[in-house]
Amino acid sequence: MIEFRAVNKTFPDGTRAVENFSAVIPSRTTTVLVGSSGCGKTTLLRMINRMVDPTDGAIEIDGENIADVAAVKLRRSIGYVMQNSGLLPHRKVIDNIATVPLLKGVPKADAHRHALELMETVGLDLSLAQRYPAQLSGGQQQRVGVARGLAVNPNILLMDEPFGAVDPIVRADLQKETLRLQRELDKTVVFVTHDIDEAFLLGDQVIILEKGARIAQQGTPEEILANPASEFVADFIGADRGKRRLTVSSTAQPQGDDVVLIDAGGYAAGVISAPDGKLATGHSSPKSRSISNKTDQAGDA
Numbered sequence: 001m002i003e004f005r006a007v008n009k010t011f012p013d014g015t016r017a018v019e020n021f022s023a024v025i026p027s028r029t030t031t032v033l034v035g036s037s038g039c040g041k042t043t044l045l046r047m048i049n050r051m052v053d054p055t056d057g058a059i060e061i062d063g064e065n066i067a068d069v070a071a072v073k074l075r076r077s078i079g080y081v082m083q084n085s086g087l088l089p090h091r092k093v094i095d096n097i098a099t100v101p102l103l104k105g106v107p108k109a110d111a112h113r114h115a116l117e118l119m120e121t122v123g124l125d126l127s128l129a130q131r132y133p134a135q136l137s138g139g140q141q142q143r144v145g146v147a148r149g150l151a152v153n154p155n156i157l158l159m160d161e162p163f164g165a166v167d168p169i170v171r172a173d174l175q176k177e178t179l180r181l182q183r184e185l186d187k188t189v190v191f192v193t194h195d196i197d198e199a200f201l202l203g204d205q206v207i208i209l210e211k212g213a214r215i216a217q218q219g220t221p222e223e224i225l226a227n228p229a230s231e232f233v234a235d236f237i238g239a240d241r242g243k244r245r246l247t248v249s250s251t252a253q254p255q256g257d258d259v260v261l262i263d264a265g266g267y268a269a270g271v272i273s274a275p276d277g278k279l280a281t282g283h284s285s286p287k288s289r290s291i292s293n294k295t296d297q298a299g300d301a
Ligand SMILES: Nc1ncnc2c1ncn2[C@@H]1O[C@H](COP(=O)(O)OP(=O)(O)OP(=O)(O)O)[C@@H](O)[C@H]1O
Pocket: 011, 012, 013, 015, 016, 017, 035, 036, 037, 038, 039, 040, 041, 042, 043, 044, 194
């Protein structure tokens, strides 16, 4: 379990990135930190492996204050998957994956053998082992990044917008793989994204953040969708989902046109009656969630 207790971070230039953040991240589950650019997600993530130290407050892992653990030791025991993969361009795939084990003194042959196993784990063809990162697609590079994050066999895996730079189809593929890995590997995953759909897909727990890493809402995807805690949350999950998920279509009826909301799967999610603009309950497919609150009206399909 990772616990943040009243954590603050003010950078030397005076930027207050994190204000009084407290949260529990349970073991062997995935917690997603989601929020707009600059709200403090990456700063929170980097505090877990001491790439950033809090100005005050404490972070504990399984009851131990990480301020008491040497930063390098901590960092080498926690997997970290960066934005844009963060691979070393002049090292072959196999050596990129084995970087930290080699630094820790694992014999090269063992580190390489384990790296090849990890390539299989993340769905990479072994023939790619001798290539350099520039000779891989974006999606393959991200998989190498995940394999590298897993190379120290960590209990905790930190993932910072790992799929931000790939196209939507590859992204969906990588998300699916992440779900599979979660089931197989049973790690504590802390995942950062600004994409609420990704957060709801991957998170057992989702923490929606406002500026200064203030918690707007924390809960399961179902809890948040059913009961957005504030206008901010309703807007955040509604606006984002509405933009991408719902389209509006008109159908001619004897008593006047009906306006139908169509979800991403092409199913009717609800009907806005022509005379008063009222939203009827969505019900047309197993894919559509019931339309029960303002957020859903704004866009949940
Ligand atoms: N080293 C630094 N020095 C000064 N300010 C910083 C530093 N790192 C981050 N910040 C600021 O702290 C705030 C939070 O940044 P952070 O990178 O944690 O946000 P984020 O939510 O991860 O953003 P993004 O989604 O754009 O990566 C921002 O205002 C950012 O400009």
